[in-house]
Amino acid sequence: MKTFFLKVNFICILLIFAFISNIFYSKEAQAELLKPNWSFEGFFGTFDRASLQRGFQVYKEVCASCHSMSLVSYRNLGEKGGPEFTEEEVKAIASQYEVTDGPNAQGEMFTRPGRPSDKFKSPYPNENASRSANGGAYPPDMSVLAKARPGGADYIYSVLMGYEEKVPENIKLEDGVYYNKYMSGNKIRMSKPLSDGSVEYSDGTKASEQQMAKDVTSFMMWAAEPHLEVRKKLGFKSVLYLLILTILVYLIKKKIWSRIESKV
Amino acid sequence: MSADNLEQKYKPVHTNKTGGSPFTGITGWIDNRLPVIRMFKHEYLDFQVPKSLSYFWSFGGILTICLILLIITGLSLGMHYKPDTKYAFDSVEKIMRDVNFGWLIRYAHVNLTSFFFIAVYLHIFRSLYYGSYKEPRQLMWLIGIVIFFLMMATAFLGYTLPWGQMSFWGATVITNLFSAIPFFGESVVTWLWGDYSVGDAALNRFYVLHWLIAFLIVGVVVFHVIALHIVGSNNPSGIEPKDTRDTVSFSPFTTSKDLVGMLVFLLIFVAVMMYAPNYLGHPDNYIPANPLVTPPHIVPEWYFLPFYAILRVIPDKLMGVIAMVGSIAVLGLLPWLDFSRVRSCVFRPIWKQCVFLFVLNFFVLMYIGAAPADGIYVVIGRIATAFYFAFFFILAPLVAATEKPLPMPESIHEFENWKKQGKIKTINIFSK
Numbered sequence: 001m002k003t004f005f006l007k008v009n010f011i012c013i014l015l016i017f018a019f020i021s022n023i024f025y026s027k028e029a030q031a032e033l034l035k036p037n038w039s040f041e042g043f044f045g046t047f048d049r050a051s052l053q054r055g056f057q058v059y060k061e062v063c064a065s066c067h068s069m070s071l072v073s074y075r076n077l078g079e080k081g082g083p084e085f086t087e088e089e090v091k092a093i094a095s096q097y098e099v100t101d102g103p104n105a106q107g108e109m110f111t112r113p114g115r116p117s118d119k120f121k122s123p124y125p126n127e128n129a130s131r132s133a134n135g136g137a138y139p140p141d142m143s144v145l146a147k148a149r150p151g152g153a154d155y156i157y158s159v160l161m162g163y164e165e166k167v168p169e170n171i172k173l174e175d176g177v178y179y180n181k182y183m184s185g186n187k188i189r190m191s192k193p194l195s196d197g198s199v200e201y202s203d204g205t206k207a208s209e210q211q212m213a214k215d216v217t218s219f220m221m222w223a224a225e226p227h228l229e230v231r232k233k234l235g236f237k238s239v240l241y242l243l244i245l246t247i248l249v250y251l252i253k254k255k256i257w258s259r260i261e262s263k264v
Numbered sequence: 265m266s267a268d269n270l271e272q273k274y275k276p277v278h279t280n281k282t283g284g285s286p287f288t289g290i291t292g293w294i295d296n297r298l299p300v301i302r303m304f305k306h307e308y309l310d311f312q313v314p315k316s317l318s319y320f321w322s323f324g325g326i327l328t329i330c331l332i333l334l335i336i337t338g339l340s341l342g343m344h345y346k347p348d349t350k351y352a353f354d355s356v357e358k359i360m361r362d363v364n365f366g367w368l369i370r371y372a373h374v375n376l377t378s379f380f381f382i383a384v385y386l387h388i389f390r391s392l393y394y395g396s397y398k399e400p401r402q403l404m405w406l407i408g409i410v411i412f413f414l415m416m417a418t419a420f421l422g423y424t425l426p427w428g429q430m431s432f433w434g435a436t437v438i439t440n441l442f443s444a445i446p447f448f449g450e451s452v453v454t455w456l457w458g459d460y461s462v463g464d465a466a467l468n469r470f471y472v473l474h475w476l477i478a479f480l481i482v483g484v485v486v487f488h489v490i491a492l493h494i495v496g497s498n499n500p501s502g503i504e505p506k507d508t509r510d511t512v513s514f515s516p517f518t519t520s521k522d523l524v525g526m527l528v529f530l531l532i533f534v535a536v537m538m539y540a541p542n543y544l545g546h547p548d549n550y551i552p553a554n555p556l557v558t559p560p561h562i563v564p565e566w567y568f569l570p571f572y573a574i575l576r577v578i579p580d581k582l583m584g585v586i587a588m589v590g591s592i593a594v595l596g597l598l599p600w601l602d603f604s605r606v607r608s609c610v611f612r613p614i615w616k617q618c619v620f621l622f623v624l625n626f627f628v629l630m631y632i633g634a635a636p637a638d639g640i641y642v643v644i645g646r647i648a649t650a651f652y653f654a655f656f657f658i659l660a661p662l663v664a665a666t667e668k669p670l671p672m673p674e675s676i677h678e679f680e681n682w683k684k685q686g687k688i689k690t691i692n693i694f695s696k
Contacts, residue, residue: 043539071357140551144357147542148550184560224550227360227367234368235538242534246527253520260315260512 031181033154034161036214040153040221043236046229047222052083054201055219058212061199063142066134066190068122071143072223075116081229082222090116097121135176137189146217146224153221158182160213163192307493311514314499316676316683318690320394321497321518322525323387324489329526330380331485335478337373338422345425347471349464352427353552371541377419378544379533381567384412388595392619393691395607396498402599404491407484409596414481416568416592421474423565427467428549433562435470436462441575444582461555500690501679502607503672510676561636569633570626574652576637577645587649594656601656604664610688611670615663622655 039048056077059069074094077085085093094114099121102109114121124130131138140148149155162181171186173179180188194212201207222228285295285302295301344363346355359366388408391397397405424435439456443449458465496505505511512518536543544566548559564572574591578584602615609616625648632645670688673679682688 071354071361076361144550148547150547152547231367231371231538231541235534238534238538239531242527242531246524246531249520249527250524253524256516256520260517 031162033151033182034158035154036157038153038218038221040218040228043232045232047081047083047218049084050203050205051215051218052222053085054203054205054212055215055217055222056083056085057201058194058199058216059142059219062193062212063216064120065123066130066139067142068124068130068139069120069142069223070122071141072120072226073116074114074118074120076223076226078116079226082226083219087116094118135189137176139190142220142223144224146221148224153217155182156220157213157217159188160194160217161210307514308519309513309515311493312505312508312511313497313514313518314501314505314676315510315512315517316499316501316680317497317518317521318500319521319525320386320390320691321499322522322529323383323390324492325522326383326526326529327380327387328485329530330376330383331481334373334376334380335482337369337376338475338478340369341373342475345471347425347468349427349467349553352425352467356426371537374545375533375537375541377422378565378567379529379536380415381419383529384415385567388412389619389623391498392598392622393609393616394498394500395502395602395604395609397599398602398607399599400495401491401498404488404495405599406596407488407491409592411481411484411488412592412595414477414484416571418474418477418481419565419567421470421477423549424467424470425474426549427553429551429553429557429559430546430549430562432462432553432555433559434564435466437562438564439466441581441585444585446582498607499676500608500610501673501676502611503674503676503679506675563634566630566634569631570629571633573629573633573645574649577632577642577649587653591649591652594653598656598660602660602664604667604669606669606672610690611672612663612667613670614667618655618659618663621651625651625655 039046039051059067074090077083077093078087078090094116097114097118098111099114099118100109101112104110124133127138146153146156151158159180159182162183164179164181167173167179168186171179173187177187177189178191179186194209194216196209197207198209198212199207205211225231282296285292285299286305287295287301291301341359344355344359344366346352356370359370361367363369391405391408420434420438424431439453439462442452442456445452454460456466457463458469499505546563546565563569571588571591575584575588578587604612604615606612609619628644628648629652632641632648635641673682679688683690
């Protein structure tokens with residue numbers, strides 16, 4: 001009886017602790033992030049190819065004017081588990097960019113059309129150029145951005161959707177700073193990037209703000225985690241395999257131990 | 265001088281010890297010259313272990329597997345990684361993107377570290393709860409603490425290698441702790457960095473030391489295991505085995521049971537690695553290191569949080585460092601601070617509650633370590649730190665002196681009978 005009460009005590013302390021910590025966390029937390037249904041979530045999550053392709057279009061036509069994506073190559077766009085553009089499409093996309101190469105036999109740098117093996121061309125030659133063109137703020141590289149923020153894809157989607165005209169009274173905005181409901185500190189140096197019809201989708205999907213935000217966030221998630229689909233597939237197989245193996249080994253163990261346990 | 269006297273004066277010498285193998289054929293030929301086969305048979309097949317071991321005793325084997333997997337995955341990562349501040353971050357990303365199954369190897373390495381610590385904490389809890397640190401296992405316990413220190417060093421060094429924001433700032437904060445050393449502090453820090461700031465020289469040596477200490481751990485683990493095979497396993501009853509009714513042979517009994525434990529552990533590990541590979545990490549480490557931008561909260565990996573909390577809540581830097589190192593080193597005094605002759609908490613009702621409170625306190629400290637260092641958190645952190653040390657210096661000797669242990673069975677097989685009759689309670693989930 002005594003130990004029972006002590007156990008109950010112990011559980012109570014844990015519960016109180018969990019409760020208190022919850023309060024503390026919620027006090028710190030900002031507005032709760034928007035959580036659209038991502039196709040890549042869950043145990044069998046996969047990317048929506050059409051959405052990734054549209055997302056690439058949004059990146060190319062909107063984001064890429066300021067944000068680099070320097071770890072991703074054009075060839076990745078055609079790889080399995082990604083937007084899966086065809087080989088011709090990838091070549092066509094790459095060749096739209098002028099890439100600096102060299103030095104050639106004369107020792108001079110030259111430009112040539114991009115190849116699938118090239119990395120995404122950055123909008124600025126270096127961070128300083130990027131800062132000076134953006135009023136001192138550095139638009140972060142988008143290659144792994146979806147993994148580099150707490151909340152991941154939800155956070156990025158929320159920030160894209162979090163621009164509001166009405167600024168709360170307690171927030172004072174300096175020049176070139178915008179109010180964003182979800183950005184940490186509620187201040188962002190990026191002006192509202194997406195509004196209805198910013199791009200014209202070739203597949204006929206209506207380019208609403210919400211649709212574009214979702215597509216481009218999916219694209220960024222893929223860029224950050226290009227092997228997500230293989231990982232989830234392999235994960236399911238290996239967990240299933242281990243589960244069966246564990247049960248079998250447990251039965252063997254029981255069989256072995258039955259040799260002596262009956263005698264005790 | 266006669267020949268007889270000469271023979272008495274010089275002792276005979278046997279430099280050639282070939283022979284004595286119980287095996288024949290090629291096995292015998294090898295074993296006569298290199299007796300590892302008979303050692304293996306003696307220590308892993310015929311070795312007698314207490315019958316009453318629960319799954320808590322699987323963690324030694326689990327940790328061995330983790331260590332082997334960490335070394336294999338680490339070796340593979342090392343073949344593509346570049347310890348250069350310019351290329352480190354991108355080379356890790358190259359592993360994640362372009363190396364075949366590089367993402368799997370890296371996620372395995374990263375998550376194994378976390379699971380290594382989970383297993384070590386459970387392993388240490390097992391020792392605390394069942395008194396495995398007591399006579400005659402004190403030295404083994406001390407070797408274990410050395411391993412724990414080395415593990416923490418390796419984990420810290422490894423965390424700096426991807427050269428993300430947390431890598432860089434974590435390295436800066438931790439190496440700066442050495443500046444607390446009186447008189448020589450600043451010079452020591454410069455010497456550690458090999459430069460006047462954390463940079464290329466530091467990253468390069470962190471990489472080298474990460475390798476070196478990993479293999480040092482292997483060496484010390486060998487000592488830990490040799491010591492285990494001398495003193496034998498403790499068990500939930502805390503009573504030493506007396507005859508064959510109390511023991512089973514290591515194989516197939518313990519091996520089959522350990523295998524179940526390992527597989528369950530592996531299952532959980534694989535599920536986390538495959539479905540939430542970044543859950544235990546910090547998102548800031550996907551931002552390349554930038555010495556000009558300090559992250560709002562510099563937080564170490566979760567397994568360092570309790571000790572980080574102790575460091576932070578003490579206002580004086582030097583005292584903080586001493587307390588942090590001391591909080592682990594004090595474990596080494598436990599065999600002498602807790603001088604009760606009864607090992608297992610099963611028979612120690614008061615000490616049992618103390619151990620549970622200690623665990624709870626550990627989680628409180630872990631929470632404080634991740635919380636901002638101001639206001640109520642500092643107060644809670646100080647109370648928790650005080651309790652942490654009080655557990656060792658006050659509670660352990662006090663309880664050992666005043667506690668009246670419950671009636672104990674004479675032997676392990678009697679203990680098993682008592683358990684069946686419901687006379688005593690052990691931790692159930694680990695005894696199926």
